[in-house]
Amino acid sequence: MHGVILAGGSGSRLWPLSRELYPKQLLKINTEKSLLEATYTRLLQIMDEKSIINITNRKHLSDVKSQLDVISKNVTLLSEPVSKNTAPAAAVCVKYIMDKKGDDLVLILPSDHLIKDNKLFAKTISIGEKYAKEGYIVTFGITPSSPQEGYGYIKTGKDLNKKEAFTVAEFKEKPDEKTAKKYFKSGKYYWNSGIFLFKASIFMNALKEYAPEIYSIALEFNFKKNSEIDFMKFDKMPSISLDYAIMEHAKNIAVVPLLSDWNDLGCWESIYDISKKNKEGNVNIGNVISKDCKNSMLYSSDRLIAGVGLDNVLLVETADAVLVCDKNKTQEVKYIYEKLKEANNETHRIHTTVYRPWGYYTVLNQGEGYLTKMICVSPRGQLSLQSHNFRSEHWVVLKGTARVTLDNKTYILKPGSSIDIPVKIKHSLANPYDVELKIIEVQKGDKLVEEDIIRYKDIYGRTKA
Amino acid sequence: MHGVILAGGSGSRLWPLSRELYPKQLLKINTEKSLLEATYTRLLQIMDEKSIINITNRKHLSDVKSQLDVISKNVTLLSEPVSKNTAPAAAVCVKYIMDKKGDDLVLILPSDHLIKDNKLFAKTISIGEKYAKEGYIVTFGITPSSPQEGYGYIKTGKDLNKKEAFTVAEFKEKPDEKTAKKYFKSGKYYWNSGIFLFKASIFMNALKEYAPEIYSIALEFNFKKNSEIDFMKFDKMPSISLDYAIMEHAKNIAVVPLLSDWNDLGCWESIYDISKKNKEGNVNIGNVISKDCKNSMLYSSDRLIAGVGLDNVLLVETADAVLVCDKNKTQEVKYIYEKLKEANNETHRIHTTVYRPWGYYTVLNQGEGYLTKMICVSPRGQLSLQSHNFRSEHWVVLKGTARVTLDNKTYILKPGSSIDIPVKIKHSLANPYDVELKIIEVQKGDKLVEEDIIRYKDIYGRTKA
Numbered sequence: 001m002h003g004v005i006l007a008g009g010s011g012s013r014l015w016p017l018s019r020e021l022y023p024k025q026l027l028k029i030n031t032e033k034s035l036l037e038a039t040y041t042r043l044l045q046i047m048d049e050k051s052i053i054n055i056t057n058r059k060h061l062s063d064v065k066s067q068l069d070v071i072s073k074n075v076t077l078l079s080e081p082v083s084k085n086t087a088p089a090a091a092v093c094v095k096y097i098m099d100k101k102g103d104d105l106v107l108i109l110p111s112d113h114l115i116k117d118n119k120l121f122a123k124t125i126s127i128g129e130k131y132a133k134e135g136y137i138v139t140f141g142i143t144p145s146s147p148q149e150g151y152g153y154i155k156t157g158k159d160l161n162k163k164e165a166f167t168v169a170e171f172k173e174k175p176d177e178k179t180a181k182k183y184f185k186s187g188k189y190y191w192n193s194g195i196f197l198f199k200a201s202i203f204m205n206a207l208k209e210y211a212p213e214i215y216s217i218a219l220e221f222n223f224k225k226n227s228e229i230d231f232m233k234f235d236k237m238p239s240i241s242l243d244y245a246i247m248e249h250a251k252n253i254a255v256v257p258l259l260s261d262w263n264d265l266g267c268w269e270s271i272y273d274i275s276k277k278n279k280e281g282n283v284n285i286g287n288v289i290s291k292d293c294k295n296s297m298l299y300s301s302d303r304l305i306a307g308v309g310l311d312n313v314l315l316v317e318t319a320d321a322v323l324v325c326d327k328n329k330t331q332e333v334k335y336i337y338e339k340l341k342e343a344n345n346e347t348h349r350i351h352t353t354v355y356r357p358w359g360y361y362t363v364l365n366q367g368e369g370y371l372t373k374m375i376c377v378s379p380r381g382q383l384s385l386q387s388h389n390f391r392s393e394h395w396v397v398l399k400g401t402a403r404v405t406l407d408n409k410t411y412i413l414k415p416g417s418s419i420d421i422p423v424k425i426k427h428s429l430a431n432p433y434d435v436e437l438k439i440i441e442v443q444k445g446d447k448l449v450e451e452d453i454i455r456y457k458d459i460y461g462r463t464k465a
Numbered sequence: 466m467h468g469v470i471l472a473g474g475s476g477s478r479l480w481p482l483s484r485e486l487y488p489k490q491l492l493k494i495n496t497e498k499s500l501l502e503a504t505y506t507r508l509l510q511i512m513d514e515k516s517i518i519n520i521t522n523r524k525h526l527s528d529v530k531s532q533l534d535v536i537s538k539n540v541t542l543l544s545e546p547v548s549k550n551t552a553p554a555a556a557v558c559v560k561y562i563m564d565k566k567g568d569d570l571v572l573i574l575p576s577d578h579l580i581k582d583n584k585l586f587a588k589t590i591s592i593g594e595k596y597a598k599e600g601y602i603v604t605f606g607i608t609p610s611s612p613q614e615g616y617g618y619i620k621t622g623k624d625l626n627k628k629e630a631f632t633v634a635e636f637k638e639k640p641d642e643k644t645a646k647k648y649f650k651s652g653k654y655y656w657n658s659g660i661f662l663f664k665a666s667i668f669m670n671a672l673k674e675y676a677p678e679i680y681s682i683a684l685e686f687n688f689k690k691n692s693e694i695d696f697m698k699f700d701k702m703p704s705i706s707l708d709y710a711i712m713e714h715a716k717n718i719a720v721v722p723l724l725s726d727w728n729d730l731g732c733w734e735s736i737y738d739i740s741k742k743n744k745e746g747n748v749n750i751g752n753v754i755s756k757d758c759k760n761s762m763l764y765s766s767d768r769l770i771a772g773v774g775l776d777n778v779l780l781v782e783t784a785d786a787v788l789v790c791d792k793n794k795t796q797e798v799k800y801i802y803e804k805l806k807e808a809n810n811e812t813h814r815i816h817t818t819v820y821r822p823w824g825y826y827t828v829l830n831q832g833e834g835y836l837t838k839m840i841c842v843s844p845r846g847q848l849s850l851q852s853h854n855f856r857s858e859h860w861v862v863l864k865g866t867a868r869v870t871l872d873n874k875t876y877i878l879k880p881g882s883s884i885d886i887p888v889k890i891k892h893s894l895a896n897p898y899d900v901e902l903k904i905i906e907v908q909k910g911d912k913l914v915e916e917d918i919i920r921y922k923d924i925y926g927r928t929k930a
Contacts, residue, residue, distance in 0.1 A: 016771070291800055304786040304812050306481070306801040309794030313778060315787070321769040322782055324789055329774030335756055336771040347769050364829040365839055369880060370863040372905055374830055374837070392881055394861050396907045398835040415834060416857055416909040418883060440837055440907055442861045444881040 001129065002104050002200075003043045004093040006086055007036055007056035007064050007111040012337035012348075013267055016321035017301070020341075020349040025112035026063050029271055030285050036111045037067050042118050046107075046125055049074045053096060054111075055089050056080065066357040081231035086194075087245035088237040091207055091218040092229055098200050099223035105132050106203065108242070109195040113264050114274065120260035127164050128197040128256045136254040137206060138197040139168070139247060141190025142262050147180040150266060150331070152192035152243060154255050155183075168253040171243060190255055192243065193262065202252070211245040213238055268314050268323075268330035272297045286317075297327065319352045319362070358383055358459055359436070371448045374398075375429070377437040382430035385457040391445030393421035395429070400437035403430045426456060466594065467569050467665075468508045469558040471551060472501055472521035472529050472576040477802035477813075478732055481786035482766070485806075485814040490577035491528050494736055495750050501576045502532055507583050511572075511590055514539045518561060519576075520554050521545065531822040546696035551659075552710035553702040556672055556683040557694055563665050564688035570597050571668065573707070574660045578729050579739065585725035592629050593662040593721045601719040602671060603662040604633070604712060606655025607727050612645040615731060615796070617657035617708060619720050620648075633718040636708060655720055657708065658727065667717070676710040678703055733779050733788075733795035737762045751782075762792065784817045784827070823848055823924050824901070836913045839863075840894070842902040847895035850922040856910030858886035860894070865902035868895040891921060 007025055011018035018024045025036040033041065043052050055078040056064045068075040078096065080089060090108055097106055107125060115121050128138040141154050152174060157167035171192065175183060183189040198206075207215040214237050221233065247253060263274055275283040275297070282293050286300030290307035298305050299316040307315070314330060316323045323333065340348035353362040358381035364372040377383070377400075385405065395404065396418040404411045404419055405428045411419060421427050423445070431437035445452075457463050472490055476483035483489045490501040498506065508517050520543040521529045533540040543561065545554060555573055562571060572590060580586050593603040606619050617639060622632035636657065640648060648654040672680040682702050686695070712718060728739055740748040740762070747758050751765030755772035763770050764781040772780070779795060781788045788798065805813035818827040823846035829837040842848070842865075850870065860869065861883040869876045869884055870893045876884060886892050888910070896902035910917075922928050 289801060289804055291797055292794065298789070300787075303784075304805075304810070306786065306788045306798075307790070308788070308797045308801065309791030310778075310789060311791070313775075313789065315780075315789050317787055319768075321771065322765075322780070322787055323771045323773070324763070324775060324778065324780050325772070326774030326776070329757070332756055332773045333771075336754060336773065339754055340769075345769070362830075364837070365827075367864060367903065370903075372829070372839070372863070394881065394883055396859050396861070396883075398837070398907065398909075399832060416859065416885075416907075418859055418861075418885075420881075420883075438832065438835075440905065442863065442881075442905055444863075 001047050001051065002097045002101065002106050003047055003052045004090065004097075004106060004108045005036070005039055005043065005052065005054045005111050006089055006108065007054050007060065008080060008083060008089065009110075009112055012334045013331075014265070014271070015333055015337045015348065016318045016323050017299075017316055019351055021059060022063065022351055022355070023060065023112070024265065025110075026060070026067065029265075030275060034067055035114060035265070036064065037071060038115075039109065039111045039113070040068055040071055042115060042121060043107075043109075044072075045118055046122050050076075051101075052076065053078060053093050055093055057083050062357050063355055066355070069357075078227070078229055081229055081234050084234065084237050084239045086242045087211060087214055087240045088234065090196075090203075090242055091211075091214050091237070092221060092234065094200050094203050095218045095221050096223045096227075098204070099221075103199065103201045105129060105197065106200050107195070107197045110264075113193070113262060115260050115262055117260040121258070124256060124259045125197065128254075131160065131165055131254045131256065132197045132199055132202075135199065135202055136252050137202060137247070137250055138165075138254050138256055140193045140195040140197070140258045141255040142193050142258055144184050144189065144191055147177070147184035148191070149174060149177055149180045153180075153183050153189045154192050156188050156190065156255060160254060163257070165254050165256045168255050171248045190257060192247075193258060194242075195258075196242065196247075203246075206246050206250045210249040211238075211240070214240075214245065266331075268297070268316065268325065268333065269327055272314065272327060295327065321347050356383075356459075357381070359431075361441075364440075366448070369444060369446065369448075371443040373441040373443070375439050375441050377402075377429060377431035377439075379431060379434045379436060381437075382432075382459060382461070383428055384455045384459050385426060385428040386453050386455050387424055387426045388445075388452050389424060389454070390447035390452045391443045392423050393427075394442040394444070395419050395421065396440040396442075398438040398440060400431060400435045401433055402437055402439060403432050404428070405430070428457070466512055466516065467562050467566065467571050468512055468517045469555065469562075469571060469573045470501070470504055470508070470517065470519045470576050471554055471573065472519050472525065473545060473548060473554065474575075474577055477799050478796075479730070479736070480798055480802045480813065481781055481783045481788050482764075484816055486524060487528065487816055487820070488525065488577070489730065490575075491525070491532065494730075495740060499532055500579060500730070501529065502536060503580075504574065504576045504578070505533055505536055507580060507586060508572075508574075509537075510583055511587050515541075516566075517541065518543060518558050520558055522548050527822050528820055531820065534822075543692070543694055546694055546699050548704070549699065549702050550704045551707045552676060552679055552705045553699065555661075555668075555707055556676075556679050556702070557686060557699065559665050559668050560683045560686050561688045561692075563669070564686075568664065568666045570594060570662065571665050572660070572662045575729075578658070578727060580725050580727055582725040586723070589721060589724045590662065593719075596625065596630050596719045596721065597662045597664055597667075600664065600667055601717050602667060602712070602715055603630075603719050603721055605658045605660040605662075605723045606720040607658050607723055609649050609654065609656055612642070612649035613656070614639060614642055614645045618645075618648050618654045619657050621653050621655065621720060625719060628722070630719050630721045633720050636713045655722060658723060659707075660723075661707065661712075668711075671711050671715045675714040676705070679705075679710065731796075733762070733781065733790065733798065734792055737779065737792060760792065786812050821924075822846070824896075826906075829905075831913070834909060834911065834913075836908040838906040838908070840904050840906050842867075842894060842896035842904075844896060844899045844901060847897075847924060847926075848893055849920045849924050850891060850893040852889055852891045852919050852921075853910075853917050854889060854919070855912035855917045856908045857888050858892075859907040859909070860884050860886065861905045861907075863903040863905060865896060865900045866898050867902055867904060868897050869893070870895070893922070
C-alpha cells in the first residue's frame with residue numbers, strides 16, 4: 001500500500017495561530033507534534049517511509065519539509081506549483097505512484113486531522129484494504145456525534161458485512177440545521193472524512209470516466225523521467241475537490257466507518273473541546289492569569305493575558321494579533337481572515353515570526369526606511385548565499401557565534417560584534433556550531449521587502465541553476 | 466487663591482494601560498490631554514501658573530514634569546521622597562504656600578479626575594471661595610447618579626444658602642450595597658470628591674488639633690530656605706488620608722455640590738461609559754476589526770485585535786499584556802495587578818515602552834546576556850552623560866541623525882551607521898535636529914539592569930553634584 005498525504009490547506013480557520021503561509025497542519029497547539037507530523041507518523045505504522053508521498057503548495061514547501069525531515073531521512077515531497085483543490089493533487093500523486101511503483105493500493109488522507117488512537121485507525125484501514133482489493137473506492141465515514149452542519153454526509157446503502165462496511169447510497173453536501181438533525185436521527189449517515197483508499201488503476205478509470213480533463217492532463221506527466229510537477233500542465237487542470245470530481249458520481253464506492261477517534265479541528269471551539277480543562281472548564285495555555293472565569297480558553301503565545309469574570313470566551317494571542325471571540329462563534333473567524341485578506345493586511349498571511357529550515361526570524365519593528373529583525377539560526381544551520389539590490393543590512397550578534405561570508409571573505413563574529421552588509425554585495429550567514437545563533441538585523445533602504453533577494457546558493461550550499 | 470494638584474497615585478485600576486510607574490493621571494485614553502494636563506489646564510482658568518503647586522511621588526517626577534512642561538514654563542513641582550497618602554502631601558504644600566506666599570485660600574484637588582465642563586467647575590469653586598473666606602473647610606460633593614459602593618459619602622446638615630452649600634452632618638466610609646441604596650434614596654448624601662478649599666491658616670489649625678504629629682513635622686519645613694522636601698522629616702509623617710486625618714473630625718466643614726460633570730475613571734467600565742459608542746454600543750479604539758459584537762470595548766494600543774460575537778466584554782491590549790474582562794467586573798482588575806505585584810512580575814510596574822523627558826524607549830527583546838531596545842529621542846532632546854560598569858552597548862541609527870559623545874569625542878551618525886560603546890566609557894546621545902531620532906541599542910553583559918548607570922551630567926547638561 002502507498003500513502004498520499006495532502007498537506008496543502010489555507011490558514012483561515014485557526015487564525016491568528018494559523019496563517020496563509022503557516023496553515024493548520026503545521027501548528028503545534030499545545031502538542032509535541034504538529035498535525036502533519038502526527039499524520040506522517042500514523043502512516044509509518046502502516047507502511048514504510050518510501051511508500052509515503054506528501055504533496056503541498058510550493059509556498060508551504062520549506063515549512064512542510066523542515067517538519068518531515070526531522071521524522072524521516074526519506075521524505076518524498078511533491079510541490080503543487082499552484083493551488084488546485086484535492087482532485088488534481090490526488091491525480092498527479094496516483095500517476096506518480098503508477099509511474100514509479102506500478103499499480104498498488106493508495107490511501108489518500110488530509111494532513112490536518114487529529115486522530116489519537118493509531119491502532120484503531122490502522123485496524124480500520126485494514127478493513128478498507130479488503131474492499132479496495134475487491135475494486136471498491138473506499139471512503140471512511142465518521143460516526144456523527146451531533147447534527148453538525150459543517151460536514152458533508154454519506155448515506156449508507158447495503159451492509160457489506162456486519163456493518164464493517166456499506167455501499168454508498170448518496171453523498172450529501174453540507175446540510176442545513178433541519179436536514180442535519182434528520183440525518184443524525186436516522187443513523188444512516190456518516191460524516192465524510194476526506195480519507196480514501198483504492199487501487200491506483202481503479203482510481204484512474206474513475207478519473208477517465210468522471211473527470212476526463214484531469215485524467216488526460218495527468219497522463220501527460222511522466223514521473224519516470226521527472227519528479228517535478230510541471231506548472232504549465234498542472235495549471236490547466238480544473239480546481240475541484242475529489243468528492244465533486246469522483247465520489248459523487250462513481251458507482252463502486254464503499255464506506256467504512258472509522259473505528260478510531262477523529263477531529264478535524266475545524267475551528268477554535270474544537271481545539272477547546274479536545275483540550276484539558278481545569279475544574280471551572282477553562283483552558284489556559286501559556287502566560288495566563290485569570291480570576292472568576294469559566295468555560296473559557298485563554299491562549300498566550302507571547303505576552304501576558306489576564307482574564308477576569310469571563311464565561312464562554314475564547315482569546316488567542318500572537319505577537320501581532322489578538323482574537324477574542326464568543327466560544328460558540330469561532331467558525332466566524334474565517335470572516336475576519338477574509339476581511340484582512342481583502343484589506344491586504346499581512347496579518348492574515350504571515351506571522352511576525354517566520355520559520356525556515358535553518359531556524360526562524362522575528363520582525364521586531366519597522367518604519368520608513370528601516371526594518372529590524374531578530375534572526376535565530378539553529379546549530380549547523382545556514383542561510384543561502386544572497387544579495388539585495390535595494391537594502392543594506394547591519395548585523396549584531398546577540399548569542400552564539402556567527403560565520404559570515406561577505407564578498408568571498410569569511411568573518412567569525414562573537415556576541416557584541418557587528419558587521420555591515422552593503423547593497424548588492426554577496427553574503428551569507430551560518431551557524432556551524434552547537435549552540436543557537438541569535439543576531440539583530442537592521443535593514444536600511446527605500447524598498448524593504450522579502451522579495452528583494454537574489455540567491456546564488458541554496459541553504460544546502462547547492463549552486464542555483 | 467492657590468492650587469495644589471496631588472499628582473501621586475498608583476497604576477492599579479486601569480492596568481494594563483496604567484502601571485505603577487505610569488499611573489492613571491498620566492494616561493491619554495483616546496484623548497489629546499492626559500488627566501493631569503487637563504487638571505492643570507482647568508486650574509489655569511482660575512489662577513495663574515505661579516499659584517499652582519504640583520506634588521508627586523519621586524518615581525513619577527520625570528513623567529509629570531515632561532507633561533506639565535509642555536503646558537507651562539513656570540511649573541512648580543514638589544517631589545514626595547516617599548508615598549504618604551494625601552494628608553502629609555497636603556500639609557507640606559500648604560506650609561510651602563504659607564512660607565512663600567503667606568496665608569491664602571488653597572484649593573486641593575486630585576490629578577486623575579475627568580471634568581469636561583470647566584466653566585461650571587470654576588463657578589462651583591467661586592461658590593466654595595465664599596464659604597472658605599468665612600472660615601469653612603469646604604469640600605465639594607458629587608451628586609450621586611447611582612447607589613455606588615465604591616465612594617465615601619458626605620451627609621448634609623443645614624442648608625447654608627439655597628442649597629448652594631450645606632454644613633456637613635457626617636462623613637461616611639464606603640457603604641455596603643444596602644446602605645448605599647438607602648443613602649441614594651434619601652437625597653441627603655453626596656459622594657466625596659476629594660476636592661477641598663480652605664484658608665491655609667484654618668487648615669493648619671485643623672492639622673494642629675486633629676493631626677498634631679503631621680502638624681509638628683510640617684512646621685519643621687522651612688520652604689523660604691529650601692524648596693526640597695527633606696526625606697528624613699517627611700518619612701516621619703504617618704501615612705493617612707486627608708479625610709481620616711481632618712475632614713471626619715473638623716467641625717467647620719461645608720459641602721458645596723459640584724455643578725459640573727465629574728468622573729473619577731475608577732475602572733475600565735467608567736472609561737467605556739464616557740466613550741463614544743457605535744450603534745451596537747461598541748467602543749473600538751486603535752487597530753480593531755469586529756463582527757457581531759455589542760456593548761463591548763476593544764482597545765488596541767499596539768497590535769491588531771479581532772473581536773467576534775462578543776457581548777459586554779472589555780479587552781485592553783498593550784505591547785506586553787492583554788486584559789480581557791467581563792465589562793461589569795472591571796473593578797477586579799485591581800486583583801490582577803496585586804497578583805502580578807506579589808509574583809514580582811514587572812508587568813504591573815512598567816511598560817515595555819518607557820517615557821522620558823527626552824523621548825522614550827521600547828524593549829524589543831531580551832535574553833541571556835543581551836537586551837535590545839529601540840530608543841527614540843525627540844527633536845533637540847538629549848540623554849544624560851553616563852557610563853555603565855557591567856554592559857557594553859552598540860547603537861545603530863534607524864532614522865534621523867545622532868550626535869554621539871564617546872570618551873570626549875563627538876560623532877555624527879546617519880541612518881545605517883553604528884557605533885560601539887565599551888564598558889565604563891563615558892557617553893551620551895543627543896538629537897540636536899528637528900526630526901525625531903530612532904536608534905537600535907543592543908546591550909551586552911552579564912548584568913543588564915537600568916540601575917547600572919553612572920550619570921555625570923543630567924539631561925539639561927548640568928553637572929551632577
